[in-house]
Amino acid sequence: MTKLFITLLSVFFALQSTAQKTITVNGSAKTEEGKPLPKASVKLHYIGLKDTLRTTTNEKGVYTFQNVLTRKAIITISYIGYKKFSDAYDYSNATVEELNNEVIMTVGDNLLETVTIESSKIQIKEDTVSYKIDSTMFRKNDNVEEVLKKLPGVEVDKDGNVKAQGKDVTKVKVNGKEFFGGDVKTATRQLNADMVDKIQIIDDYGDQSAFTGVKDGDPTKTLNIQLKKDKNKGIFGNGTVGAGTQERYLGSLNLNKFNNNQQISFNGNINNINASPFDFSRIPGAMRSIAGSMMRSFGGAGAANFGNNDGIGVTKSFGINYRDDWSPKISVNGSYSFSEKVNTVIEDIYQEIPSTKPDSTIFIKRANNDFSITDNHRFSFNVEYKIDSFNYIKFNPGFTLKKVRDNYTSSFGTTNPKGGLLNNGFDSTYNKSSTPNYNGSLLYNHRFHKKGRTLSLNLTAGNSVSTSDDDIYNNGTNANSPFPFSINQNVNQENTSYNYGFSASFNEQLTKKRGLEFNYAYNKRFVGNDRETYNVVGGQRILRASQTTDFENIYTTNRFGVNYRITQKKYNYSVGLGVQPATIENNSFTGSKLKFKQNLINYFPTVRFAYNFSKSKSFNLNYNGVTNQPTAQQLQPVVDSSNIQNIVYGNPDLRPEFSNTFSMRFNNFNFISGNVFFSNISVSFTNDKIVSDINIKPGGRQETRFINTNGFYNINAFYAISKPVQNRKYVYNYNGVINYNNNISFFNTQKNAGRNWILTQRISMDYKLKKWLETSAGGSFTLNDVKNSLNTNSNNNIRIWGLTHSSRLFFKYDFIFSYDVEKTINSGFTSNVSANPLLVNATLEKQLFKNKNASIKLQALDLLNENTNVARSVTGVAITDTRTNRLQRYFMLSFVYRFNKFKGAASGGPGFGGAPAGPSGGMRMGGPGF
Numbered sequence: 001m002t003k004l005f006i007t008l009l010s011v012f013f014a015l016q017s018t019a020q021k022t023i024t025v026n027g028s029a030k031t032e033e034g035k036p037l038p039k040a041s042v043k044l045h046y047i048g049l050k051d052t053l054r055t056t057t058n059e060k061g062v063y064t065f066q067n068v069l070t071r072k073a074i075i076t077i078s079y080i081g082y083k084k085f086s087d088a089y090d091y092s093n094a095t096v097e098e099l100n101n102e103v104i105m106t107v108g109d110n111l112l113e114t115v116t117i118e119s120s121k122i123q124i125k126e127d128t129v130s131y132k133i134d135s136t137m138f139r140k141n142d143n144v145e146e147v148l149k150k151l152p153g154v155e156v157d158k159d160g161n162v163k164a165q166g167k168d169v170t171k172v173k174v175n176g177k178e179f180f181g182g183d184v185k186t187a188t189r190q191l192n193a194d195m196v197d198k199i200q201i202i203d204d205y206g207d208q209s210a211f212t213g214v215k216d217g218d219p220t221k222t223l224n225i226q227l228k229k230d231k232n233k234g235i236f237g238n239g240t241v242g243a244g245t246q247e248r249y250l251g252s253l254n255l256n257k258f259n260n261n262q263q264i265s266f267n268g269n270i271n272n273i274n275a276s277p278f279d280f281s282r283i284p285g286a287m288r289s290i291a292g293s294m295m296r297s298f299g300g301a302g303a304a305n306f307g308n309n310d311g312i313g314v315t316k317s318f319g320i321n322y323r324d325d326w327s328p329k330i331s332v333n334g335s336y337s338f339s340e341k342v343n344t345v346i347e348d349i350y351q352e353i354p355s356t357k358p359d360s361t362i363f364i365k366r367a368n369n370d371f372s373i374t375d376n377h378r379f380s381f382n383v384e385y386k387i388d389s390f391n392y393i394k395f396n397p398g399f400t401l402k403k404v405r406d407n408y409t410s411s412f413g414t415t416n417p418k419g420g421l422l423n424n425g426f427d428s429t430y431n432k433s434s435t436p437n438y439n440g441s442l443l444y445n446h447r448f449h450k451k452g453r454t455l456s457l458n459l460t461a462g463n464s465v466s467t468s469d470d471d472i473y474n475n476g477t478n479a480n481s482p483f484p485f486s487i488n489q490n491v492n493q494e495n496t497s498y499n500y501g502f503s504a505s506f507n508e509q510l511t512k513k514r515g516l517e518f519n520y521a522y523n524k525r526f527v528g529n530d531r532e533t534y535n536v537v538g539g540q541r542i543l544r545a546s547q548t549t550d551f552e553n554i555y556t557t558n559r560f561g562v563n564y565r566i567t568q569k570k571y572n573y574s575v576g577l578g579v580q581p582a583t584i585e586n587n588s589f590t591g592s593k594l595k596f597k598q599n600l601i602n603y604f605p606t607v608r609f610a611y612n613f614s615k616s617k618s619f620n621l622n623y624n625g626v627t628n629q630p631t632a633q634q635l636q637p638v639v640d641s642s643n644i645q646n647i648v649y650g651n652p653d654l655r656p657e658f659s660n661t662f663s664m665r666f667n668n669f670n671f672i673s674g675n676v677f678f679s680n681i682s683v684s685f686t687n688d689k690i691v692s693d694i695n696i697k698p699g700g701r702q703e704t705r706f707i708n709t710n711g712f713y714n715i716n717a718f719y720a721i722s723k724p725v726q727n728r729k730y731v732y733n734y735n736g737v738i739n740y741n742n743n744i745s746f747f748n749t750q751k752n753a754g755r756n757w758i759l760t761q762r763i764s765m766d767y768k769l770k771k772w773l774e775t776s777a778g779g780s781f782t783l784n785d786v787k788n789s790l791n792t793n794s795n796n797n798i799r800i801w802g803l804t805h806s807s808r809l810f811f812k813y814d815f816i817f818s819y820d821v822e823k824t825i826n827s828g829f830t831s832n833v834s835a836n837p838l839l840v841n842a843t844l845e846k847q848l849f850k851n852k853n854a855s856i857k858l859q860a861l862d863l864l865n866e867n868t869n870v871a872r873s874v875t876g877v878a879i880t881d882t883r884t885n886r887l888q889r890y891f892m893l894s895f896v897y898r899f900n901k902f903k904g905a906a907s908g909g910p911g912f913g914g915a916p917a918g919p920s921g922g923m924r925m926g927g928p929g930f
Contacts, residue, residue, distance in 0.1 A: 425476015
């Protein structure tokens with residue numbers, strides 16, 4: 001009877017359990033930035049029972065449990081690289097469906113999780129540092145520029161210029177192909193951070209080196225942005241309109257259509273806030289070095305060479321980029337960009353020219369005004385033809401055109417130490433110039449059937465004709481003459497430059513680990529200067545034969561080289577020698593019709609060693625030699641008196657410079673701690689350095705000549721340390737540059753050695769508090785110390801302290817407030833130009849719509865109205881302090897709309913921060929869109 005009762009009771013409770021009500025439980029898991037975590041492991045365990053339910057989150061980070069008992073349970077969520085989440089829930093009184101609170105996952109802190117997430121973030125190879133980009137490194141709607149600011153060893157200044165391991169990044173690629181002609185700022189500001197899979201910083205030795213594996217010369221830094229696979233097919237873009245006080249305005253439109261290998265992009269902009277979407281300072285192609293030497297120069301205290309930061313201007317620009325695979329064998333990409341900038345620069349200059357004689361120091365004050373209109377056109381194109389697995393051709397034509405209309409005026413006065421006036425006066429120059437530049441290269445690579453045997457041939461050519469028309473007026477008084485002087489000149493110049501070259505590289509694999517490379521290069525460079533100078537008297541032009549020239553310089557080189565290399569698993573090295581016979585011809589077809597010819601031989605030893613300790617640690621040692629040619633102005637055999645206070649005499653006997661550079665680099669990334677260390681040091685010696693010999697004449701007039709000399713050398717060291725703490729909640733960054741220059745100059749024909757130390761140290765801290773706060777603070781110190789052997793009166797010591805702080809705060813209802821503060825404390829400048837500005841900028845943004853793909857921004861720039869630029873230039877001859885106007889306080893209200901539609905993604909959501917990142921002059925806008 002008892003057994004029967006127990007059996008019936010067990011059946012009863014079993015039936016009750018079977019009949020117990022069940023429910024559905026839903027929940028979600030996201031990162032601190034609000035991004036979903038797909039495929040996270042989720043477990044539901046009943047308290048007091050052994051039963052456990054398991055599932056994973058979907059692509060939106062959502063999980064669902066069916067048939068959940070109405071009782072207490074524990075939910076556990078796990079995801080690689082994040083802390084495990086666990087919490088108790090009571091479903092006893094639940095009905096049909098229960099929705100759990102959204103779970104915010106934070107980055108994990110146990111050893112296994114840290115290794116898993118950090119090891120994939122940075123990989124260090126011989127010539128490439130690769131950063132894996134994940135959702136913890138950016139906020140919604142951030143562009144690539146914001147990501148770069150967080151990468152160890154990478155610096156981004158206020159104007160969007162990028163440095164990596166202490167060197168300027170000069171070219172950008174997207175998925176390995178040039179984007180907008182390699183314009184760095186265009187890509188980093190146009191592409192959104194959530195599109196990026198990884199970012200690579202590459203030491204680029206050129207296309208021929210990439211094929212042969214032989215690295216020759218000094219590499220440039222190239223940025224490659226690798227997009228996520230699901231972001232390679234879709235339409236995205238943004239538009240911005242803004243208006244502000246002081247009649248400030250901004251309008252921009254960016255459109256992009258990506259269809260895997262086909263990419264079409266458009267970028268248009270108009271503004272008067274000094275925002276420049278394109279960077280035309282990088283001239284592509286074979287004529288880069290020649291065109292760079294043909295830029296207009298006034299010389300002396302009247303120099304007018306200004307960056308985009310200085311002045312106040314109006315910019316109009318547009319550009320288009322195209323890339324496609326026309327067939328499985330043919331790939332093309334190209335771009336066209338145009339910009340018109342109207343700019344006004346106002347300068348106050350104070351120059352001190354010390355003397356070894358007592359009471360002979362002179363002081364010069366200048367007030368300059370430069371109004372210019374500059375048009376820039378840039379076109380580049382690439383065609384790649386993969387004939388078969390053994391043959392490859394690449395054709396790269398390009399064109400640039402720069403037109404300048406410039407109205408430059410300057411008033412000056414020169415005094416002695418007692419305040420006595422030596423001279424004063426007024427200068428004005430009206431200039432019209434045009435510089436078209438055509439260039440192209442043709443590369444052919446061939447692989448033989450024998451493994452390791454290759455042949456690479458490269459042809460380059462370029463042509464540029466720079467024309468200018470200058471109307472120059474000088475008047476004033478001189479203490480040595482009772483009569484005022486007045487000179488009106490007209491100068492017409494036509495500088496013609498062309499070059500062409502051929503290079504060949506043949507590689508032979510001797511054994512599995514040994515190889516031999518033979519190379520040959522031929523280059524011819526022509527620079528012609530046709531200059532006519534006229535005195536203008538009573539409206540009539542009178543030719544000045546002594547300042548009129550028809551001159552040409554021809555530089556021809558043949559270089560023969562051989563390199564032997566060893567490749568091991570852990571290390572590789574190469575040694576070689578290059579011999580370069582050179583011929584320099586100078587011909588003058590006016591005056592005495594001079595002809596001059598000289599023969600030179602340069603030797604180029606090559607030493608390269610690389611040791612790869614692991615994927616995260618490497619060491620490199622390099623040596624290379626390079627020549628540098630004198631400019632047309634330095635070579636011309638006539639007097640240039642366009643600036644009567646600084647008469648310039650060219651020297652057709654100048655030889656090219658030859659520099660020897662030794663460099664070492666060590667990089668290390670610790671997988672477990674996340675610590676990053678980058679360092680490099682280089683030493684450069686230059687023979688036949690081209691320097692100025694400046695003579696000061698009675699009354700303060702200056703004469704400049706050019707000569708070759710030896711004794712110049714430079715030592716440069718850079719380091720960067722990044723140290724994350726508490727699972728990257730805090731990130732500390734330390735970096736610094738130490739530079740020593742032994743500069744050689746001549747003053748009144750006497751040699752001077754200027755020993756110049758430049759020391760810069762920076763420390764910063766980034767702090768991230770969950771979803772609502774992102775802040776950083778930093779400090780820097782720069783010391784610029786100069787000691788001169790000839791004239792100790794020109795010794796100088798400058799100290800600059802910098803303090804920075806910025807934050808972004810994220811509030812309810814999609815409000816974002818951001819600000820940045822920068823204080824500069826200058827010591828050692830002349831009181832006439834000294835400034836210690838405190839710059840304060842702030843932005844209040846309201847994100848709109850469900851997908852937050854639009855926003856309204858109210859921005860306040862330079863709240864204290866202190867934005868200005870102070871700079872000092874110190875040579876063995878003079879100390880020059882300059883104060884330049886920049887854009888100051890204004891307020892702007894703007895509307896930004898972003899859109900994107902990628903394959904498999906809904907329309908809307910984050911697009912990209914494609915408008916300019918902010919006006920120049922230290923005014924960083926908060927949030928994307930500016």
